[in-house]
Amino acid sequence: MFKDFLASITHNVISLIGTALAVASLVLMACLFAMEQFGFEGGPYIGILTYLILPMLFVIGLLLIPIGALLYRRKLRRLHGDEAMAAMPVFDLNKPATQRWTLIFLGATMLNIVILASATYKGVHYMESTEFCGMACHTVMQPEHTAHQRSPHSRVACAGCHIGPGADWFVKSKLDGAWQLVAVTFDLYPRPVPTPLHELRPARDTCEQCHWPTKHIGDKLRVIKHYKEDEANTELTTALVMKVGGVEGTGGTGIHWHVSPDFEIRYRSDETREEIYEVEMTRADGSVVTYADRKAPEDGGMWRTMDCVDCHNRPSHIYAPAHVEVDRVINEGRVDRSLPFVKREGVRIVDAEYESHEAAREGIREELYAYYNENYPEIASEKANAIAEAAEALGDIYSVNVFPQMNVWWDTYPNHIGHEQSDGCARCHNRRMRTADREQISDDCDTCHLVLAEEEENPDLVTMLQSE
Template sequence: MARHFFAALTQNPISLAGTALAVATLTLIVALFIVHAVGFEGGPYLGIVTFLILPMFFVLGLLMIPVGIYRQRKRAAKLAAEGKAPPLFPVIDLNQETTRKAMVIFLVLTLVNIVVIAGATYKGVEVMDSTAFCGLACHAVMEPEHTAHSRSPHSRVGCVDCHIGPGADWFVKSKMDGAWQLVAVALDIYPRPIHTPLHDLRPARDTCEQCHWPTVFVGDKLKIDTIYDEDEANTELKSAILLKVGGLAGRESSGIHWHVDPNIEIRYRSDPSRMEVYDIEMTLADGTKKVFLADNMPEDPGEWRTMDCVDCHNRPTHIYRHPGEELDILMSGGKIDKTLPYIKREGVRIIEEADYETKEDARIGVAESLQAFYRENYPDLVVEKAAAITEAADALGDIYSWNVFPHMNVRWDTYPDHSGHPPIRSRENAPGCFRCHNREHKTAEGEGISRNCTLCHTVLATREENPEILQELNP
């Protein structure tokens, strides 16, 4: 019986190809499973290749076997009816020394091929799992996000860690979405800019809380910003704010991260952009539930969403900054000479007015504009501080390159940042906290959501040259 079965497998090319495909994929599955079992983590791509893609080819090979047998028998019956003998494969006689040597060489080469293919597959998984692959494979589309990621606090965190997270289920979902994205890129029909927020993004508690979790959102944080005025002297100013981060750590939650206390659930409905929040439902630890309704409730307020990290920290990695913020950072770090007259004001003006098709043109145009300002207003400085002006022009070119992407219609104010609120200059169109804390949401009893700023922070100094608080901290 077994002899007839194996003969059927090898007497037609379709079954033979199916057998080869099934054996090869099965070998790869076993090899990759062993690689995974001994501790080599290849990320979600390794699991999907091992347990989804390769099994599909294995099943395909198995299906080819009966198809080939059926076609072979049908063909043999037809030839028999015509009085002809069915075609035969060459006979492999292992009694011959040359045949045995050829078989040994064939088996050795097959083993080598399996090892090479397994290694290449694993390396391919590793490459596809990298940030460079995610950010540069579709360079024109993902250049803004890749550039912002490389300068962010999460620059050493891989894209898949946040956009996919652990496990294969969300990986499969993301790759199914990615299949359409590949088509959109190939046909040049993708949106410019990419639309946000991503409504099918995995819940932040499955991704963000792999590193950040509520029990360590504890205490207060002193935040000091160095700002330069737009006067001739670029006067250095300081702002200081005490952020009440809050958290648990064995006590009742408070402060900013009260919103993500695991014992409290906050849900809301909003427009697709999440800029306009309609109704809010709060369930406390003791089961008390309150619903706050807005005055502008539409007929269809959309689906309920459970609040999580990204409802406030919606740009934790892909951060774009206003030219003024970038200039403050570079001037504070000594990258731009702050003694250059009006460098803050003119730097902001030049970048805000810049309108170029390419970054190369922008660098040339920005440098020419800065040189022209100093030639016209401070001709002596053009010679005295030629190097400083050139360095400042290069820095302005960097700021433009980091925050403006004409081909994707992206610049620093394209995407709202909700991790705060106005009147910060770059957040004029991002209400942030005030989406909910705006005195417009009320319960049926008339209770509103608090707008007491001291619940989340205490302002210690605002744009002061020598704040008293800093004198006390640095006597």
């Protein structure tokens, strides 16, 4: 009977192809896996091959073997007439040969299960890796991946915030992921990728796996450097004491009061969450206060419970405005502050549309040289190196904030911390948001921070800090 079986799988093309496919993918899988163990880095595509495509081919190969055998049997039956052969192989465990073959078959099956289980395990892990999420769909995720790499969360995997623990979200993410692969393959995805993410998992299950929401952070000093758009690129200092606060004793204080467990804040807004219509605050004792903007639409929009992401909407994908980025590279010394008007010109030059990162680097360099050649010919020749370095730094900031292929420009993804890049906190903290008794959500400057210095040249405070 097993001779029969062997004949049926070796005499038919389908089973032979199946066997070849299974063996070939197994050997390739083993080689790639071994290469990876020896430290060979092949990039995301090798990972997709090793952990997704090859295991799939292996399974298809294994399935083809019995399918081919059954088809072959049916063909033989048709040729020899019904009586000549039973529909299914006769299986007689009393024969020693059958026993031996059964053991071999069981052994091979176990081995296959082990191989597939490890491949599935590795595959699942691989699909959760930053490498897969960020680079497999390279162009689509390039902005988010690039920003993630330079954020405080660069060591947190994409899945840490976008999937979180638990089986239900795992399955959901795989279903979404399958759709995303289709969207990428057929170029169906929107550019830029829209935000906010309406199906983002609540922060309770993601951020709060690592951050303790009731941690009392207290006051934080923030010193911010800006440079004036004058010939000397004058340095200006802003110093704020941020009242981050947190839970203290029995209640919350300061900015993190919003996430203290004693309160729940819900709000109704448009789809983009940039315009907030109504805010509802529920205290621990169940009493509710409602603030509303009288000019806002009375219904429509969507309700949402406030969590970390309503303020920290850019914990990982941080894009700064052009003038802030130029300030940063001046402050880091990569752009020489002694180049006249370099702040003003830098912002003008990077705040333009170029077709690609390469085109941007070239265009920025040409524009900067042209400006100095025309207006400061001596400086252009004396400080040619500084100009080249500045051009390089400006090209860098363009390449990490602007992604022309994805239509991501300087202002595509505003940050909600503060009130500079977008209304941010002022979406709720404004004069229009009032209760029926006309009480408003506070917008006094010292609700959230003490302003120690605002755009000052050499404030005492800085001298004091530097003398330490």
